[in-house]
Amino acid sequence: MPYPEMEALTAALADRYEIGRELGHGGMATVFLAKDLRHQRQVAIKIIHADLTRAVGGQRFLREIAIAARLQHPNILTLIDSGEAGGLLYYVMPYVDGETLRARIARGPMSVSDAMRVFREIAEALGYAHRNGMIHRDIKPENVMLSNRHALILDFGVAKAVDDTETRQHLTTEGSSLGTPAYMAPEQVTADPNYDGRVDIYSAGIVAYEMLTGKPPFTGTAQQLMSAHVITAPTPVRLVRADVPEEVERIVMKCLNKDPGDRYRSAEDLLAELESLITPASSALLQSETGVRNKRTLVGLALLGAALVAGLGYWLTSGIRNERWLRNTGIPAIQKYAENDMADSALLMAGRAIKIAPDDSALNSLLRQFSRAGVLKTEPAGAKVFASLVGDTSHWEYLGTTPTDTIRVSTRPPSRIRIEKEGFETVNRFLSGFPARPLVLDSSTARTRNMVRLPGGNLGGALPGLDNLPAVALGDYRIGKYEVTNREFKKFVEAGGYTRKEFWNFPFVRNGKTLAFSDAIALFTDRTGRPGPAAWEAGDIPAGQEDYPVGGLSWYEAAAFAQYSGKTLPSIYHWARAASVGLTAFIVPSSNFNEKGPVRAGSGRGMSGFGVFDMAGNVREWCFNESNGKRYILGGGWNDEPYASIDAITQDPFDRSVTNGVRLMELVTTEPNLAKAMAPIPRGFRDYSLERPVSDAQFKSFLSLYDYDKSALEAKVEEKRTNDLGLREKITFNAAYGRERVTAYLYLPKRGTPPFQTVVYFPGSNAIHTEKAEGNLEIDRIDFLLKSGRAILYPIYKSTYERGDSLNSDYADTTIFYRNHVVMWANDLRRSVDYLATRSDIDMGHLGYMGISWGGTLGAIMIPVEPRIKAAVLYVAGLPGERSRPEVDQINFLPRLKIPVIMLNGKYDHFFPVESSQKPFFELIGTPAQHKKYILYEGGHFVPRTQLISESLNWFDRYFGPVK
Secondary structure (H helix, E strand, O other), X not given: OOOOHHHHHHHHOOOOEEEEEEEEEOOOEEEEEEEEOOOOEEEEEEEEOHHHHHHHOHHHHHHHHHHHOOOOOOOEOXXXXXXXXXXXXEEEEEOOOOEEHHHHHOOOOOOHHXXXXXXHHHHHHHHHHHHOOOOOOOOOHHHEEEEOOEEEEOOOXXXXXXXXXXXXXXXXXXXXXXXXXXXXXXXHHOOOOOOOOHHHHHHHHHHHHHHHHOOOOOOOOHHHHHXXXXXXXXOOHHHHOOOOOHHHHHHHHHHOOOOHHHOOOOHHHHHHHHHHOOOOOOOXXXXXXHOOHHHHHHHHHHHHHHHHHHHHHHHHHOOOOOHHHHHHHHHXXXXXXXXXXXXXXXXXXXXXXXXXXXXXXXXXXXXXXXXXXXXXXXEXXXXXXXXXXXXXXXXXXXXXXXXXXXXXXXXXXXXXXXXXXXXXXXXXXXXXXXXXOOEEXXXXXXXXXXXXXXXXXXXXXXXXXOOOOOOEEEOOEEEEOOOOEHHHHHHHHHOOOOOOHHHOOOOEEEOOEEEOHHHHHOOOEOOOOOEOOOOOEOOXXXXXXXXXXXXXXXXXXXXXXXXXXXXXXXXXXXXXHHHOHHHHHHHHHHOEOOOOOOOOOOOOOOEOOOOOEOOOEOOEXXXXXXEOOEEEEEOOXXXXXXXXXXXXXXXXXXXXXXXXXXXXXEEOOOOOOHHHHHXXXXXXXXXXXXXXXOOHHHHHHHHHHHOOOOOOOOOEEEEEEEEOOEEEXXXXXXXXXXXXXXXXXXXXXXXXXXXEEEEEEEOOHHHOOOOOOOOOOOHHHOHHHHHOOOEEEEEOOOOOHHHOOOOOOOOOOOOHHHHHHHHHHHHHHHHHHHHHOOOOXXXXXXXXXXXXXXXXXXXXXXXXXXXXXXXXXXXXXXXXXXXXXXXXXXXXXXXXXXXXXXXEEEOOOOOOOHHHHHHHHHHHOOOOHHHEEEEEEOOOOOOOHHHHHHHHHHHHHHHHOOOO
């Protein structure tokens, strides 16, 4: 059974249905074969998932189903029963011996005649339903059954039943939906409250397109799909499949017009056109099977030429340029995109709107909220400028030739720009404004190939923890577009790089002792003992890895390769500028943090704002600067957590982890301030073996800082959302300080029964550097807690997400400012627990804590000040290297942490080293030895997910008992 409630439902229906095997399942329901005991026939029962049952409510669902049951048509699968039993909603249909249209399309495109026959039957069913006041809202191949060559539409009434307080876009994104992203009409995407049956015509057109070509016109993520429905012109059918007749293509493409007014007025009009295909006057289908190939080829070439220059302008010739479209679709869609941090999508939509009404005051006021206007210049001039969406570069819009006329770029996310000029390197950039000086284009030469030119300026540290470094005035420079590959590094090896002293210009200092050249070189061998990177074998590149980034390098090897190449390792100033740390939220999602291995250099992953690839993830990159005998290595690697991409990490220069790689830099001109940029940059370091916690009396005085008045919470549930994991509630309540409101997200599982065991979550430091919680909570990291039947409370702590303030680093310091923030974080957590205590569906006797990295190290403080927490999991935690005031210093709190605690850490963690950070943390914990546990895994600042899940669930099971 898919969930516990099924047993109750089966028992409740035992006198009417005998439920058998599962026939299929989706995001909304599971289908079972059953026997109708009253009529001795086979039927199909659809069981609505429990999360949707709770969200929709039985009364609304059954009302809509009852209305749909009145539909009686040969091409509509009749509903014969429905109800609510065992806490679940269900409805019953005749069992059809056949297959879904999805299964048929999976075998390949259909013949034109078969596709049009099915399309005609869909149109006939829609016409009948629309005449009877029913809109389907979710036409897709999964909802069309094929039986004896006839099409049957399923699930009338279901989509409307789930259209309650959730927005259409949210439901679709969550997957339990009113509409499916690949098949949604533009007016569904933009939540036009006045949409009508023409949404079904649009969806049916996409189904027809897919029957003919084998794929829908748009693909991608849910967000990309919905954006495409509103903005992007679909590729004409005949460009995908040349043997489709022109008349068939015309009908399908008319269904796909963005403006409902340009589609068929009704399903009856569509049906009339489809029926005309098989009349004697129109032999289109006959021609489709026997027509002249040469004529189709010429037409196809003509269409291809047109498509290459069409872009967004395609739709300007289709009747969209009118006031009705601007008011009902254009401006609402632009507003919606802008509000959801999709400014680039909003700007592409606005491009069409501006051509319709360039002087419209409402439109221009809206544009100023998410875009900037200006002129883009290059040196030399005459370069072509194109723009695309940040997350979808399959379509580029031509903006002009430099110096351009006034153009617009979006602010969040920025516009993705491509600049091309023959004989010069192509420039890729993110732009949210216009540079004060022209962008300099480099000539295409061997020297500049795959090097990206960056403008100089007053460059600061720009990385969390190094934010206060004094700026250094630096000139233009170039940095590698990609990380150094195995193929490139092999040239160094073949040139005798490991034997030629002229490439090794820095003393080999290890544990305070200087090694001789021969002794140091002997350490730099591959897995088989031959000279080369630690990731190589037998002195050579692993098979098939030639164009992957080289890994397993010490800092000394990276510096020697730079000398051999006539370049240098970048300083942290140069590296941080190229990495565009401020755009991390848009870079990391497409970067390689997959725990499996590196990806090929040049694969197009994770572009920085300056067009440099894989600076986040893939392999870590050695920089020149020293810190207390270590060297900086930045960007994080494929086996690190994503937030490692922006932290100033140092490692032993002899460290040869397989994740350690290199990217090179070169100066454009002589750099007078290079020595300043390359100078040592010390990081704080504490020797905890020499420190002692404060006395009990002194600690007791610290606790008064964390007290607050138990004033009214005035809690409010702002919204509820369901998905495959369960129900998410967004809650706000009064903070313990100032007049602020705290937001918290409460996730309730779909399995188990209340009251739920609950885990309070504290995230990693990426929460400080991310401006918006929605879409960035990364709940998938800990979704296993929900799957186990436990609830999760995720407070939005002060300084994180929308509650961001002037605190921009998770590093501890001795300021009152930092101390006050620690107290506020503790207050936020305690007020969140206060809220949980008001709910009857939460088991306050089994309350856990889970902290990751920043949240792990702060767990040392959060848990002792909140006695209602009974067990904890600390993931990649340790003691900080920086000093803080004693009242917020972990060393003073850990002895007072006495609940069951498990620590899960990586052996090569560069944030929290084993000996100086992890072990002192664990040893200081005051929990009795039999109730605390420390596990060390092979890896860096991460734990293998399977182990994280296993150990975390086992720990909570041990101290809370299994979920009921």
